[in-house]
Amino acid sequence: MTSTAVMSPRPIPAGAVRRTLLDSGYALSAFLVALPAFVLTVVLLSLGAGLLVLVYGVLVLALAAMVARGFARFERLRMRSMLGREAPSPSYLCPREGDGLLRRTLTPLRDPQSWLDLVWCVVGLVTGTVAFAVTVAWWAAVLTGATYWFWQVWLPDGEDDGGLAELLGLGSGAVAESLLNAALGLVALVTLPFVVRLVAWLHSSLAWGLLSSRAELQQEVRRVETGRSAARRAEAESLRRLERDIHDGPQQRMVRLGMDLGRARRQLESDPTRAAATLEEALAQVGETVEELRSLSRGIAPPLLVDRGLQVALEDLAARSAVPVAAEIDVPEGLPPHVETTTYFVVSEALTNVAKHSGATSARVQVREVGDAVLVRVEDDGTGGAHEAKGHGLAGLGQRLLAVDGTLGLESPVGGPTVVSALVPTGR
Known part of the structure; x- marks a missing residue:
């Protein structure tokens, strides 16, 4: 008796499904975020430009910058949470202590990142619309192809109406239409992860370039400044340690050497034997001092x-x-x-x-x-x-x-x- 093994299809990894859903959510919500950002920013910029002859125009422009900053922070949060993409937040210019009310109010307009945020709110609508439209079209193709066989019975059927299958020469009738739409839906389903990933990447790349790239530059500047400060501290510590070592070592030995030589000079006439012993001790001190100086020189620049x-x-x-x-x-x-x-x-x-x-x-x-x-x-x-x-x-x-x-x-x-x-x- 023989048995037939039935091979089950390989399941789709849960991570791939989750990634596609997150990309789709990011692309679909891109338009919903970009539209109010565009409208509010453009309205405030236009109003501020029109009122520039008055002080109120500058205040409105500052308000536009703060609104754009809020949308920029929300977009970075969306990139981190939905795409898992690094989206560091740049450091914004802060008012200095002692600045007056007007200068504090105008601080956002003196910050280059504020203008990048404003640019993002304006041009982000373009990529957001593309991402939204493409994602909606692909999901519609998938859902339409998978359910066409069910709801096609409610489509009106005229005498001269020909379906897509008939126009392509694949036959006529409900079965041909169902099979063709199922095939199109299958193609859309297979390509869906790649398409939504592409449009999500397109929108997020523009967002990253305008909203986060400057943060990396700021981090590099801070790293260089930290390294320079560390070099100065290390040099200062080395000089202090060298000064301490010289003071505690060779300097003390040289003082003792001077005292020994002075004592030997006084002993030369009264007690030549003790003078000779003192000179021997002085020579030993010279040798130890030279050895210690060599040791210290290795700490400065090892020969x-x-x-x-x-x-x-x-x-x-x-x-x-x-x-x-x-x-x-x-x-x-x-x-x-x-x-x-x-x-x-x-x-x-x-x-x-x-x-x-x-x-x-x-x-x-x-x-x-x-x-x-x-x-x-x-x-x-x-x-x-x-x-x-x-x-x-x-x-x-x-x-x-x-x-x-x-x-x-x-x-x-x-x-x-x-x-x-x-x-x-x-x-x-």
Whole structure:
């Protein structure tokens, strides 16, 4: 006995149906939103232009800008909620403290985004109408084709009336008309998701260009300003730390060296043996001072980095670490100087923190190029609990990375391990 397997049609994904319905809703409501926006904006602009000879005309124009701003915010909300599209809101110009009533009232007219909102309210009617009309036509074709067989019996039938099927040479009669309309409805149904997606994209692209593109420019300006401020803060912190280190280290040693030499000079006549011992101590102080100055110079501009390149400097840094380090370093040559310097200091600061605070017995350093950035990853087996609080080395490291548009990552649960990662853009 044989059995026949019946294959069920593959169901349409629920996400595709939801996406089509949301696109359709966005396209259909585009006209319903664009029409009142157009009418109110045009009326207020016309009235304001007509009254410009009076102060009231400027006030009406300001009112038009505020009305357009309201519609613009609603459109951004529609794009985010119905299309799932990024639609950032730009920063509008705000009155400054001390501005008078008239200047506060006219603030919207001094904001470039207000004029873009007004343009959107005027030209958005065009794409909104297209989106509405096309969506209505396609849904009508789908619904008509699917139900034509039911309601065609109520259509008037004259002696000379010929249906679409007969005009196309596909036969005559109710059956031919039903099959033709069903086929047209099926074609409309298959193409419906693409068509409504296209018209929704057309309308939303115009909206995004006028209502949200300036927000991205503002974000980029803020990012550059933040990076510049971070660079200044990092430089100031470095100078203060260098001044403190010089004051607490070499300066104190030089003071002691001067005192030792003065004592040795007084001892030369009365006790040459003690004078010799004092001079030996002074020489030791000179050696320690020179070594400390070399250490400080590495914090300003590491000689090995300048002379031999980043690869050798990082390998030397790992070799000199107080904690045993397994290094995996593979960096290309020809990186910009600021990238090499930042990468070096990230590794240096991370290893310094490992030696001072982690209680680790070993560490692992990975440095390699990933796309258009250098990835730095320093992991230790210490006690964890590290954080980027102000006054700690990681806070200054974050500022240094921010100055070059880099990012700092930290994973340090209590009990360890601690992983410090950084991305330094190469700009290539």
